[in-house]
Every structure is written in structure tokens, then in C-alpha cells.
Amino acid sequence: xxxxxxxxxxxxxxxxxxxxxxxxxxxxxxxxxxxxxxxxxxxxxxxxxxxxxxxxxxxxxxxxxxxxxxxxxxxxxxxxxxxxxxxxxxxxxxxxxxxxxxxxxxxxxxxxxxxxxxxx
Amino acid sequence: xxxxxxxxxxxxxxxxxxxxxxxxxxxxxxxxxxxxxxxxxxxxxxxxxxxxxxxxxxxxxxxxxxxxxxxxxxxxxxxxxxxxxxxxxxxxxxxxxxxxxxxxxxxxxxxxxxxxxxxx
Amino acid sequence: xxxxxxxxxxxxxxxxxxxxxxxxxxxxxxxxxxxxxxxxxxxxxxxxxxxxxxxxxxxxxxxxxxxxxxxxxxxxxxxxxxxxxxxxxxxxxxxxxxxxxxxxxxxxxxxxxxxxxxxx
Amino acid sequence: xxxxxxxxxxxxxxxxxxxxxxxxxxxxxxxxxxxxxxxxxxxxxxxxxxxxxxxxxxxxxxxxxxxxxxxxxxxxxxxxxxxxxxxxxxxxxxxxxxxxxxxxxxxxxxxxxxxxxxxx
Numbered sequence: 001x002x003x004x005x006x007x008x009x010x011x012x013x014x015x016x017x018x019x020x021x022x023x024x025x026x027x028x029x030x031x032x033x034x035x036x037x038x039x040x041x042x043x044x045x046x047x048x049x050x051x052x053x054x055x056x057x058x059x060x061x062x063x064x065x066x067x068x069x070x071x072x073x074x075x076x077x078x079x080x081x082x083x084x085x086x087x088x089x090x091x092x093x094x095x096x097x098x099x100x101x102x103x104x105x106x107x108x109x110x111x112x113x114x115x116x117x118x119x120x
Numbered sequence: 121x122x123x124x125x126x127x128x129x130x131x132x133x134x135x136x137x138x139x140x141x142x143x144x145x146x147x148x149x150x151x152x153x154x155x156x157x158x159x160x161x162x163x164x165x166x167x168x169x170x171x172x173x174x175x176x177x178x179x180x181x182x183x184x185x186x187x188x189x190x191x192x193x194x195x196x197x198x199x200x201x202x203x204x205x206x207x208x209x210x211x212x213x214x215x216x217x218x219x220x221x222x223x224x225x226x227x228x229x230x231x232x233x234x235x236x237x238x239x240x
Numbered sequence: 241x242x243x244x245x246x247x248x249x250x251x252x253x254x255x256x257x258x259x260x261x262x263x264x265x266x267x268x269x270x271x272x273x274x275x276x277x278x279x280x281x282x283x284x285x286x287x288x289x290x291x292x293x294x295x296x297x298x299x300x301x302x303x304x305x306x307x308x309x310x311x312x313x314x315x316x317x318x319x320x321x322x323x324x325x326x327x328x329x330x331x332x333x334x335x336x337x338x339x340x341x342x343x344x345x346x347x348x349x350x351x352x353x354x355x356x357x358x359x360x
Numbered sequence: 361x362x363x364x365x366x367x368x369x370x371x372x373x374x375x376x377x378x379x380x381x382x383x384x385x386x387x388x389x390x391x392x393x394x395x396x397x398x399x400x401x402x403x404x405x406x407x408x409x410x411x412x413x414x415x416x417x418x419x420x421x422x423x424x425x426x427x428x429x430x431x432x433x434x435x436x437x438x439x440x441x442x443x444x445x446x447x448x449x450x451x452x453x454x455x456x457x458x459x460x461x462x463x464x465x466x467x468x469x470x471x472x473x474x475x476x477x478x479x480x
Contacts, residue, residue: 001127001209001240007361009426009459010391010474019227031130033167033207047426066129066167066207087393087426087457089361097207097238098379099129103231104472107379111463112224113474114130114233115355118457120361121247121329139347141345151250153287153327186249186287186327217327217358219249223351232344234250234353235475241367241449241480259467271370273407273447306369306407306447337447337478339369343471352464354370354473 001035002095003119011046011086015105026105028071030117033062033097034061040094046080047087054078061096076094090117121155122215123239131166131206133192136226146225148191150210150237153217154181160214166200167207174198181216210237241275242335243359251286251326253312256346266345268311270330270357273337274301280334286320287327294318301336330357361395362455363479366384371406371446373432376466386465388431390477393457394421400454406430407439407447414438450477 014026034040039062045055057074061067071080071088080086090098098117103110124133134146144226151210154160159182183185191200191208210218218237225231250260254266274280283296297314301307311320311328320326330338338357343350364406374386394400405415417434421427431440431448440446450458458477463470 001125002238005361007393007395007457008459009393009476010124010389010428010461011426012428018216024226029130030456031205031207032210033127033129034208035127035167036411045461047395049426049428062166064173066131066169066205068132068205069170083422085391085426085428087391089395097127097129099235099238100474101130101233102472104470106384107470110224110227110231111351111472112222112231112233113461113472114222115459115475116129116238118180118458118459118469118476118479120237120363121245122358128283144346149250151248151325151327153247153329155247155287155329165339184287184293186251186289186325188250188252188289188325217247217360218356219358220352221250230344230347230351231471232342232351234342235355236249236358239358242478264466270369271445271447273367273369273449275367275407275449281415282462304407304413304480306371306409306445308370308372308409308445313407337367337369337480338476339475340368341473350464350467350471352462352471354462356369356478 002097004092005120006063006090006098006117007120008088008117009102013082014104015083016108018105021026024105027103029068029101031068031099032061033066036094038094039063040092040096042092045089122217124212126218126237127240128208128220128237133202134224134226134235135203138225144225147227148222149188151188151219152181153185153186156214157183158214159183160212160216162212165209241335244332245360246357247339247360248340248357251328253322254344254346255323258344263346267343269308271308271339272301273306275311276334277303278334279303280332280336282332285329289325342348362457364452365480366450366458366475366477367480368448368460372465373442373450374464375443378465384465385450386452389428392421392462395428396454397423399423400456405449409444409445427429434442
């Protein structure tokens with residue numbers, strides 16, 4: 001179930017946080033569901049406003065598993081810069097479903113946003 | 121109107137809450153609209169990052185009715201664990217429309233997110 | 241541009257509010273864009289968990305206009321009850337685009353959610 | 361990847377803000393991803409509830425770039441009024457992906473919303 005390619009146009013990891021780490025750290029997450037019976041090999045490519053894209057970031061989402069990957073934790077080939085506009089394309093060799101979430105705790109009370117990614 | 125199968129990739133019931141129960145308890149809800157003239161028999165399957173899926177959870181959504189089901193209240197075949205990443209596939213024998221919402225009251229002011237689920 | 245029929249599965253007008261009215265009153269809004277050159281005649285039908293649907297509520301969205309209609313302000317054929325789960329189907333004689341938003345000010349800081357409605 | 365035309369039905373820039381500018385200024389943003397190898401020429405048209413649309417606003421999104429454009433900063437042919445309901449159609453000569461976000465800091469803690477725009 002799902003698509004092989006998805007996009008998120010709005011990416012932004014706030015620089016600051018309030019509250020206990022890591023639960024309340026400001027973060028962005030790409031949530032991937034692989035409901036099939038074959039492990040999915042997934043690559044992320046990160047796009048910026050003023051430089052060439054970075055990638056691929058490589059993830060594996062097991063068969064019948066979900067992976068909620070924080071962009072904060074990506075480090076190969078490079079960390080995702082904080083306080084910087086970005087976007088992301090997700091490509092998978094198996095059909096998957098992708099959703100995007102942010103927790104913003106720059107102020108003392110956290111705010112949340114989510115949307116299904118765009119299946120392309 | 122709608123589809124027979126939907127997916128939510130981002131599931132997470134916060135462990136903590138602030139404010140009067142049950143209204144302000146941190147929760148996640150799957151909202152199902154059955155606008156048709158036949159009762160819909162619906163099953164949920166919950167996916168995790170590190171174990172096999174759990175299900176089916178069985179729900180009935182009456183003809184011309186909406187059901188806003190908190191994941192917090194599901195208990196057969198097992199409760200949905202708190203503070204744990206999950207995902208969900210919703211299957212229905214009638215076409216339905218599915219939307220996903222979270223209220224997070226871990227901090228003293230609540231945050232909200234919503235998205236239409238992915239029709240697969 | 242758009243569709244003739246849309247659905248929102250998650251409807252809920254919080255009972256309480258904080259902050260100056262009407263701006264910060266807890267509310268739900270259906271936002272309709274009619275980018276075409278003909279006025280759109282729109283009807284809403286409200287679905288509940290435990291009773292028959294109510295409607296039609298009749299709206300006109302002018303040619304090349306947007307209407308952001310608070311569910312709080314609907315009163316014919318009946319007001320939309322507060323603190324009650326509902327859902328909504330939007331039907332239009334012209335193609336329109338529909339988005340759903342809630343502002344929840346039950347606690348002292350407001351929370352927001354939005355999603356495009358489901359085009360059916 | 362993407363579409364040539366998108367719509368956002370819910371536009372509203374809150375009049376007031378709390379927190380350091382420009383980061384925490386209440387704002388709305390249209391996030392555009394151009395993953396292709398040709399610069400995209402993009403035009404925005406803004407729709408209102410009670411007057412004719414304003415536009416085109418002209419933007420360029422470079423090849424393999426994302427642009428997160430605040431509606432607050434648009435000024436040609438006219439600024440987008442604050443505290444006013446609006447909607448937006450985005451047209452591009454190249455396929456792009458469009459997402460819509462608001463940060464509302466009218467109260468002391470910020471709230472967020474996002475959704476993918478509607479591909480029409």
C-alpha cells in the first residue's frame with residue numbers, strides 16, 4: 001500500500017527548545033509505514049533555498065513496520081542544519097505511506113503540525 | 121463516498137497530560153465518516169517499529185454516522201501502548217472518509233494536529 | 241478548479257474559550273475557494289455519532305471569491321452543537337476547493353489545526 | 361515531480377504577534393519545492409471574500425531548490441492585508457510541490473498549522 005515517491009515542501013528544524021530532552025526537543029519527523037511483506041530501502045534527498053541538494057540519506061523500513069525518523073538525527077552524508085528552510089523527497093523501492101510532523105518548543109508551550117506528504 | 125482502505129503513518133499517544141480528564145487528556149483519534157446507507161464494518165491494524173502488527177480492532181460505523189474513536193480507548197486485542205511510535209491501516213467494507221487528530225497536553229497548554237488519512 | 245463534493249471527518253467545536261471574542265473564540269471553519277467565474281451554490285450536511293444528519297445548510301460563494309464560514313455561526317436549519325463530535329459533507333454546483341481549520345482556545349494559549357478536505 | 365497548479369483555501373495573517381521578530385512574527389508561508397532541473401516561474405493570485413482577486417505575484421524557484429515565501433513579505437502588486445480572510449492559487453510553468461503553513465503568535469505561546477495544498 002502506498003507510493004514509491006513522496007515530497008515534503010515545508011521543512012524547518014527550530015534552533016531552540018524548551019522542556020526535557022529528547023521528548024520535547026524541537027524536531028521534525030518523517031513517518032514511513034511499510035505495510036508490505038518486503039523490507040523497504042528508502043532514500044531521502046534534502047533540498048535548500050540557496051545550495052545544491054544533499055543526499056542520499058539511506059534508511060531501511062522493515063516489512064510490516066513503521067519508522068518515525070527525526071531529521072534532527074540524520075548525519076550521513078551531513079547533518080540537517082537548524083533554523084534553515086529545506087524540503088525533502090522520499091524514494092522507496094517498495095510502496096510506503098509518508099507523513100510529516102513538527103514539534104516546535106521554541107516557546108515554553110509546544111506547538112505541533114502534521115500533514116500527509118505528497119505522493120508524486 | 122470515500123475509500124475502503126486508509127493509512128495513518130504518524131501515531132503517538134503522549135504519556136503525560138495536563139488539564140481535566142477526559143477532555144484534555146493527551147489522545148489520538150481516528151475520525152471515520154460513513155455517509156452511506158449501510159453500516160460499515162471497520163478493522164484497524166496497528167504497526168510498530170520493532171514488533172509485529174496488532175489487530176484486527178473491530179469497529180462499526182453506522183449508516184449516515186461519524187465515529188471519532190480514540191486510540192487510547194482501544195483494548196481488544198490489546199491496548200495501544202503510550203509513548204510508542206505506531207502507524208495504522210483502516211479497512212472498511214463500505215466506503216468511508218478517515219481523518220487523524222492528536223491533542224497533546226504534555227505541557228500546560230495543549231497542541232493539536234490533524235490530517236486526512238491517506239486513501240490507498 | 242476543484243471538486244463538487246468534499247468531506248471533513250473530524251468536526252468538534254470546543255465548548256470553552258479564552259481571549260477576546262470573536263477573534264479568539266474556539267471555532268471551526270470551512271474555507272471554500274471558488275476561483276471560477278460563476279457563483280457557487282453550496283450545501284453542507286452535518287453528520288453525528290448518534291442521530292440522523294442535519295441539513296442542508298445553504299451558502300453562496302461568489303465567483304472569484306473565498307468564503308471562510310465558521311460552523312459556530314450556522315443556524316439554519318439548526319445550530320451546530322458545541323462539545324459534540326460531528327463530520328461534514330460539502331456539495332457545490334461549481335468546482336471549489338475546501339479546507340478545514342479549528343482554533344481551540346479552551347486553555348489560555350490557542351492551538352490550531354488544518355487540513356485540506358477530502359475530495360470525493 | 362508535482363503539479364502546475366495548486367490551491368490554498370484558508371489564508372489569514374494574524375494582526376498581532378508575540379516574541380522576537382521576524383522568527384516569531386505571526387505569518388503565513390507558501391512552501392514550494394522545485395525538484396526539477398529547470399527554474400520554475402511561479403505566479404500567485406490572492407482571492408478575497410469581498411473584492412476582486414489581486415495578482416499576479418511573481419516568484420522564481422530555482423532548479424533543485426525550495427522557496428518558503430512568507431505572504432507577509434509580498435508587496436507587488438500590493439501587500440496582503442492582515443486580519444483578512446483570503447485564499448491563493450499557485451501556478452507554475454514547471455511541476456512543483458506546494459505546502460502551506462501558519463505560525464500564529466497572537467497569544468504568548470505560538471500555534472502552528474500546515475497542510476499540503478490542493479493540486480488542481
